[in-house]
Amino acid sequence: MITIENLTKKFDEVTAVEGLTFQVEEGEVFGLLGPNGAGKTTTVRMLCCLISKTSGDATIAGYQIGKPADSLEIRKMAGLVPDDVGLYADLSAFENLDFYGKLYEVPDGRRRENIERFLKMLDLWDRRDARAGSFSKGMKQKLALARALVHEPRILFMDEPTVNLDPESAKTVRDFILEIRNQGRTIFLNTHNLDEAQRICDRIGIIRTRLLSVGTPEQLRESLSAPRTEIRLVEVTQTLVNAVKKSIPNKIEVYGDKLIVDVTDPDKENPGIISAITSAGGRVREVTEIVASLEDAYLRIVKEGK
Amino acid sequence: MRISKSWIVAAKDMRVFLRKRQTTYSLVVFPVIIGIGLPLVLDYVIAKQGAQLGIHVTDLLNAFAFFFAIGASIIPALLASYSLVGEKVEKSLEPLLATPITDSELLLGKGIASFIPSLSSLYIGSIVFMALSDLFSHNVLGYYYFPNWTIGIILLILLPLLAVLSVEWSVIVSARATDPRAAQLQSYLMVIPLTIIYVATEVGAIQPNTTTIWIISGVVFGLDIILLFLSSRTFRREEILTKWR
Numbered sequence: 001m002i003t004i005e006n007l008t009k010k011f012d013e014v015t016a017v018e019g020l021t022f023q024v025e026e027g028e029v030f031g032l033l034g035p036n037g038a039g040k041t042t043t044v045r046m047l048c049c050l051i052s053k054t055s056g057d058a059t060i061a062g063y064q065i066g067k068p069a070d071s072l073e074i075r076k077m078a079g080l081v082p083d084d085v086g087l088y089a090d091l092s093a094f095e096n097l098d099f100y101g102k103l104y105e106v107p108d109g110r111r112r113e114n115i116e117r118f119l120k121m122l123d124l125w126d127r128r129d130a131r132a133g134s135f136s137k138g139m140k141q142k143l144a145l146a147r148a149l150v151h152e153p154r155i156l157f158m159d160e161p162t163v164n165l166d167p168e169s170a171k172t173v174r175d176f177i178l179e180i181r182n183q184g185r186t187i188f189l190n191t192h193n194l195d196e197a198q199r200i201c202d203r204i205g206i207i208r209t210r211l212l213s214v215g216t217p218e219q220l221r222e223s224l225s226a227p228r229t230e231i232r233l234v235e236v237t238q239t240l241v242n243a244v245k246k247s248i249p250n251k252i253e254v255y256g257d258k259l260i261v262d263v264t265d266p267d268k269e270n271p272g273i274i275s276a277i278t279s280a281g282g283r284v285r286e287v288t289e290i291v292a293s294l295e296d297a298y299l300r301i302v303k304e305g306k
Numbered sequence: 307m308r309i310s311k312s313w314i315v316a317a318k319d320m321r322v323f324l325r326k327r328q329t330t331y332s333l334v335v336f337p338v339i340i341g342i343g344l345p346l347v348l349d350y351v352i353a354k355q356g357a358q359l360g361i362h363v364t365d366l367l368n369a370f371a372f373f374f375a376i377g378a379s380i381i382p383a384l385l386a387s388y389s390l391v392g393e394k395v396e397k398s399l400e401p402l403l404a405t406p407i408t409d410s411e412l413l414l415g416k417g418i419a420s421f422i423p424s425l426s427s428l429y430i431g432s433i434v435f436m437a438l439s440d441l442f443s444h445n446v447l448g449y450y451y452f453p454n455w456t457i458g459i460i461l462l463i464l465l466p467l468l469a470v471l472s473v474e475w476s477v478i479v480s481a482r483a484t485d486p487r488a489a490q491l492q493s494y495l496m497v498i499p500l501t502i503i504y505v506a507t508e509v510g511a512i513q514p515n516t517t518t519i520w521i522i523s524g525v526v527f528g529l530d531i532i533l534l535f536l537s538s539r540t541f542r543r544e545e546i547l548t549k550w551r
Binding site: 011048050075080082084085088090095099103104144 | 311314315318321322325326396397398399400401402403404405406407408543544547548
């Protein structure tokens, strides 16, 4: 659906995005994860044909982002939820959606059907005649989602859709994203919310001006986080630490009554470590394998990418 | 260019104008002041000076008619400021520009939204102005002064040209303004040359006749062309999203 090759954007001397290369498959939820200022919004703006690229190339369903004629086609098939919702405060929820439906050339009957369907899905139908300016933040975000979908786009770009929302509204938005994913739409999601990315995205790209890594949440966790074993003891002494160091030359950290040991193969190395501890007089309470989180992987990737 | 797209934008903006107190007031107050207030001033002057005023009544009426030109430079600028800076304030430009609309279609839509209500209100005000002025001046002149060629050229040539200029100037100003009022203040700069012309007619330096109005219209037309080029350059989506603050 989306093919990006060596895409770069410079604003005068500042490079916002450099050499991005990746693909997004049709029907996939792709998350672009990165810290503030990493180039996520710039990437979405280039893909939505809002700003030009400096070099490289990107196509969406075969249309090239740099070509004026193709840009109109891309904008017809795409929906955008920007980080600022940008609704017309003096217009009602219905009028906001109707205006965008007309701009996207959705025929009258279909437009009304879609507005009703999406407002009902997002629990806003009863407030359809209320001014958008009177809505809460969560309601505005939901309305912005409905606006992006009113023309039934093949691909939906979302820039931080749950930022600054209360947990309940954020959950509604996330559930809605999962619902539209099930309808087969391709979703391109910008976020710096790791939990959200892990829950929603099929694949994640980590960006910090350049693309640092890309894969499924599991692949990212597994590829970058060495397995670790946590051993809780009755008492941690220097003798015990030295005994473990003798048995395994890996990194060992001490936290209170716990030893955390980096291992390469837990099945082979853990019995030796436990044996070394008991031989030195240590008494083991509990042994746990620490599963690395996406957060661990993300932080490591971003740190290494600096 | 698809006019239908521009019309969708214009219709939305006009609906918003009708819901904003400031824009509704400006569409009503200025034409009412000129349309009713100036004929009342004329009536007062005639009542005081009577037949001694004689031929000077026509100069006064021509000078008063020029107020509509001043209105055409103020009202569209005010609406255009709300339309453009309003989008900035509401941060609605990004989703709007993400739709399949071209920059020129959007700019035209914004222009239509400022142009039509402004001229409509000024034309309604001018009809009232002409009717009341004729009513009050008929006894002194012995004939109905309006409509005549001078006000015809002012209303049908100069006003539309000034309204276009006013919108184009607002586009340029709005690029740098962060709130509608700041944009309006800068837009009102356009009134200065027109006020100078008005004062010049009052002191007799310029005769407010058809020839003068044609010359002014020609100059405004030239400025329209120049500002069309400049405003189109300002109104590009990348400029709007990355440089409009």
